[in-house]
Amino acid sequence: MTEELKTRVCDAIDARADDIIAFAKDVQSEPELGYKEVETTKKVVSMFEDLDLDVETELAITGARARAGSGDFVAAVLGELDALVNPDHPLADPETGAVHACGHNAQLAHLVGSAIGLVGSGVVDELDGAVEFVAVPAEEYLDLDYRRQLLDAGDIEFFGGKQELIRRGYVDDWDAAAMMHAGSNTPDRTITSSFSTNGFVGKFVTYRGKEAHAGAAPEEGINALNAAMLGMNAVNAQRETFRDEDHVRVHPIITRGGDGVNVVPAEVTMESYVRAASIEAVSEVNQSVNRALASGAMGVGGDVEIEDYPGYMPLQTNETLASFYDENARDIVGPDAITEGDQHLSGSTDMGDVTQLVPGIHPWTGGFEGAVHARDFRVVDEEMAYVIPAKLTACMLVDVLTDSEAMDELRAAKAEKRSRESYLDAVRTFRGTTTESYREDADDGSDDS
Ligand SMILES: [Zn+2]
Numbered sequence: 001m002t003e004e005l006k007t008r009v010c011d012a013i014d015a016r017a018d019d020i021i022a023f024a025k026d027v028q029s030e031p032e033l034g035y036k037e038v039e040t041t042k043k044v045v046s047m048f049e050d051l052d053l054d055v056e057t058e059l060a061i062t063g064a065r066a067r068a069g070s071g072d073f074v075a076a077v078l079g080e081l082d083a084l085v086n087p088d089h090p091l092a093d094p095e096t097g098a099v100h101a102c103g104h105n106a107q108l109a110h111l112v113g114s115a116i117g118l119v120g121s122g123v124v125d126e127l128d129g130a131v132e133f134v135a136v137p138a139e140e141y142l143d144l145d146y147r148r149q150l151l152d153a154g155d156i157e158f159f160g161g162k163q164e165l166i167r168r169g170y171v172d173d174w175d176a177a178a179m180m181h182a183g184s185n186t187p188d189r190t191i192t193s194s195f196s197t198n199g200f201v202g203k204f205v206t207y208r209g210k211e212a213h214a215g216a217a218p219e220e221g222i223n224a225l226n227a228a229m230l231g232m233n234a235v236n237a238q239r240e241t242f243r244d245e246d247h248v249r250v251h252p253i254i255t256r257g258g259d260g261v262n263v264v265p266a267e268v269t270m271e272s273y274v275r276a277a278s279i280e281a282v283s284e285v286n287q288s289v290n291r292a293l294a295s296g297a298m299g300v301g302g303d304v305e306i307e308d309y310p311g312y313m314p315l316q317t318n319e320t321l322a323s324f325y326d327e328n329a330r331d332i333v334g335p336d337a338i339t340e341g342d343q344h345l346s347g348s349t350d351m352g353d354v355t356q357l358v359p360g361i362h363p364w365t366g367g368f369e370g371a372v373h374a375r376d377f378r379v380v381d382e383e384m385a386y387v388i389p390a391k392l393t394a395c396m397l398v399d400v401l402t403d404s405e406a407m408d409e410l411r412a413a414k415a416e417k418r419s420r421e422s423y424l425d426a427v428r429t430f431r432g433t434t435t436e437s438y439r440e441d442a443d444d445g446s447d448d449s
């Protein structure tokens, strides 16, 4: 019975494989950054409406969702709408530099393909639960000046779209959540389904000094660039204290290094992440990084302001979902489809946040050459990149939603996880601003530059 349902699902996907591939390429041709995915959302909505689904839009600025089937158990299928910035990529938008170099267009193909498989075939109505198809905004943590404007305007609280969906209550009734992600340097038909990822805190750092003529009177100035360099070196001096098992990554960049070469830099800005495998390790390392960054201002007698923003939570893969996923991958792709891969990845995703509340799966799937985010990232196997992942997710959901024991296992796993309130409490602890002033001429600590 389950096998017959899966055959119908896969036949429905195969019958519209050309449409799914055309949709993926259409999304790829018009890349949009997070919380700006207006046209991309419309493309998804149009595919959902073709299936006679009722669609809700503007979940968090952008985004869309549609539910099919019925029952107490709700499984969500997710696809990320956003592109990233890499102006050197051959497919980059010449104006914005945006490009689907993380394969999120393949995720959307998987999302609409799963809907075609489950809804188009009518199978969803024969399952013991509902499926919610969700196009999610803003996974890439970038374009942060824009997102800070949204934050200041009260339009969002979090930079990550899934975080924002959690806050707004969209995730509350999900009992399981499924997505896929393009594998980096994975041209073959291979899949890694079970692993964890780092969480992180995001950081804006501003060093303030005092401008002066860089040649004639540097002694009159306070060099904010020197403060930043000292701060970064102090962070580097902390690296030997990072425990291997915490998988710590601290990778600052300077976003403003000075204004004119003949003026002592009065203001220098940096951004960084502090990543680690557990929330506790992120918190602990973040404190030492902030102390180290502040020491740069002390060194030159300037000011520093460090603004911390919640980043993403570590990803937890649910093993019930992974074992169904792997079985289907062996059936559909081949007996050697599943590769172990790294068990922990030091990158991050806001699917991690979802998996703090809901049992979830975030497999890496093949068909892509080049490294994600790099200029050489591209699809080399359209069927594997765009069509097969839809079958894998849809068939996994047929397995789950016809198996009361599996649904009980997933409900029990969800009961062990955080509530929305506990999640929000945990993630909000990472928001904060630290200011230190080490100016010798400042009696009140205020900035007099
Ligand atoms: Zn990415």
Ligand SMILES: [Zn+2]
Pocket (backbone or CB within 6 Å): 102, 103, 104, 139, 181
């Ligand atoms: Zn991605």
